[in-house]
Amino acid sequence: MHFLIIGGSDAGIAAGLRAHELDPSCEITLVLSDEYPNYSICGLPFFLSGETPDWHSLAHRTEFPGIQLMPNHTAESIDPIGKFVAVRNGNGAQLELRYDKLLIATGARPVQPNIEGFHLPGVFPLHTMEDSFAVHRFLEERQPKSAVIVGAGYIGLEMADALTRRGVHVTVASRTEAVLATVDPGYGKRVEVELEKHGVEVWNQVQASSIRATRDGLAVSGTKEFSRTADLVLVAVGVRPNSELGAAAGVTQGAKGALCVNRKMETTLPDVYAAGDCVETWHRLLNRNTYMPLGTTAHKQGRTAAENAIGVHREFAGSLGTQVVKLFDLIAARTGLREQEAASAGFCPFTAETTVWDHKAYYPGARELHLRITGDRHTGKLLGAQLLGHRNSEVSKRVDIFATALFHGMKMEELNDLDLSYTPPLSSPWDPVQMGAQFWTKAAGNRSSRL
């Protein structure tokens, strides 16, 4: 059996490793367009901040047992009838690779914003290793003193942190009401406080429209009279799926042009699977596909695709959209649905916000932990949670307790039944997760929902 994989990032590599693990006799070929198999794209801001000085260490792994890697090979077309893929190598030569089972794991690419001057020198996207090398070279050679970052999502804000660490003055131009639109605006505002505390300047509801090269640097202009001149401009306004290859072969496309797959990660073409940032993702709470590119999901989907390709039936369990970001000393995490997402999906959501200590206040170092919890008034079920707190407050694994509860469809009241660990330096007899659930229940006037 020849399992051909197009794409050398999380989904592709996870699939190859899993296929080899389950069936060591499987012949596995993996085509990647660059020479950086399974590099941690999420780690690029830390390379650029200087916290991770050697980019080589960003490789998730350097050994790929059972996988024949073909770096610098670009897949150009798929013939789903003849079952082969046309590939061009670095020298421009084309070759054809036959497959029994094919995985399309072509990932995503940055959205090209409609900004005049986007292609000027000193203006960079940040998605690939090559992007990152270009920014790194610029930082080293030009020693910029100032930067404008267009976009206030994970990458934009992590880069605000990274450049500030290098002594660069950063201005963030955010399109939304508050930065980090993956959490509610009130929490986005708290994130802004952390950014501003470290010297980052934040502009909200700004649509950047043009970049001009001036004697003083790159002049960025936008709505709301936004105007800043800086030595460096980063543009990080989201990603879109690299779905063209699959689409040209006849794979149906869905949300945002991503490839349609079922929960076995099968596309609409026989023996062709797809996984990772180029596909739609099954949402466990919404019970439908969405476009939600995340590295964790890509790993799971790649693994699931390989299992099915090998002949072991397995369904992708679905995403809850669990995410976390560290910005300076602040951690912002979320899982599940927010109020409006839940309402749109037909739930009857109620959201309660509370602030508790991360551990017993009598033990030194207690810090405030902020929780916004969304549940369904009718069923009493947990729908989602957003948490903000200090980097030492176990915020991310607390959101994971919520994620595990969500996975099982727990009711808010049932969270009190969980036997969670407690010692005064780390928690309270009712963990903050449970205090949040209790607060929600009272606030919702829903205290007897399960009783």
Added chain:
Amino acid sequence: MHFLIIGGSDAGIAAGLRAHELDPSCEITLVLSDEYPNYSICGLPFFLSGETPDWHSLAHRTEFPGIQLMPNHTAESIDPIGKFVAVRNGNGAQLELRYDKLLIATGARPVQPNIEGFHLPGVFPLHTMEDSFAVHRFLEERQPKSAVIVGAGYIGLEMADALTRRGVHVTVASRTEAVLATVDPGYGKRVEVELEKHGVEVWNQVQASSIRATRDGLAVSGTKEFSRTADLVLVAVGVRPNSELGAAAGVTQGAKGALCVNRKMETTLPDVYAAGDCVETWHRLLNRNTYMPLGTTAHKQGRTAAENAIGVHREFAGSLGTQVVKLFDLIAARTGLREQEAASAGFCPFTAETTVWDHKAYYPGARELHLRITGDRHTGKLLGAQLLGHRNSEVSKRVDIFATALFHGMKMEELNDLDLSYTPPLSSPWDPVQMGAQFWTKAAGNRSSRL
């Protein structure tokens, strides 16, 4: 309805608060034998270390809405026919308190070890606020330079940490093969390394037999030629249930003499509930009662007892024995069953141990996280997990992810389906929890258990 509660610690107070919350018209009286309602007994080591300078701050709360507190009142007998409790106040006067529903929440007390000289001045147990004041006075007035701690469980080891912080040289005499017998001996040995790194001397498999007052201090002797002279001796060799009051009234006793209760926290007497360290605890995995006194459990049981007393049917969901302790910079946590406990209970356990990074190694500050995971070979189900790691490695909330998975009876393979949060400074695309599960599956040769 008059709800009478005997005991002012976690179970009693949790019950009173919950009863008032559900039924504000309920008349609630709470009798406690000292004057410290709902103090955090788990916090005593931090008061004695000086980390929590003011003992008043150990109060979990200082307001008790809807509860009439009767401090310094000792319950002496229960008449389950007449439905009243005989109580003696601080002046020696006796009074009778009628009840409609009664909760016995009399807690536990330290095991009195069979050690000659246990009652000498300078030898202390540590369980109540009064014990703690006595030790504190001794520390302040005598400024001891050395201490022997008999017992190497949570309290003993936390006190080794606490006294070391005060500049006292500590020797721990442990009865078991390694300290902290709640984790496997290999992990106990790792805990010893942390203790010894901070100057604590550890003796294992020592049964202390006598303490003598000598010119040089208190001479502690035991098996294996153990002999140490110190200025202070602490004895912390476990607790036993304060079940005499309930037993005298006719409540059936079970494991270790604890009061028998069903999952509604009803005793064998009508309208008499019991909860907390004086009762047997339903174990969710063993499907039977055990004696496992923990503050988290006491809160849950008190809450459950109150709900049933109020007339709302609710069952205690059961304990998983989730526990965590911080010793210097090390966190040791566990949940569920260990290999031998599982085997005794009829499971077919297999345990795998692995060490992974707590977050991506390329981001500064990555530390080793040790996981020992136990699962059932036949069913592929998770049975338990033990974790050791640095205080900033989110160890305790990672054990809680295992606890939440255990609560739902998840198979090891299903842990890979959990949508857990990831950012390089805090985790990996597969969280250490999932890496541990994957390692177990491979080690058990059980990779297709769920597939």
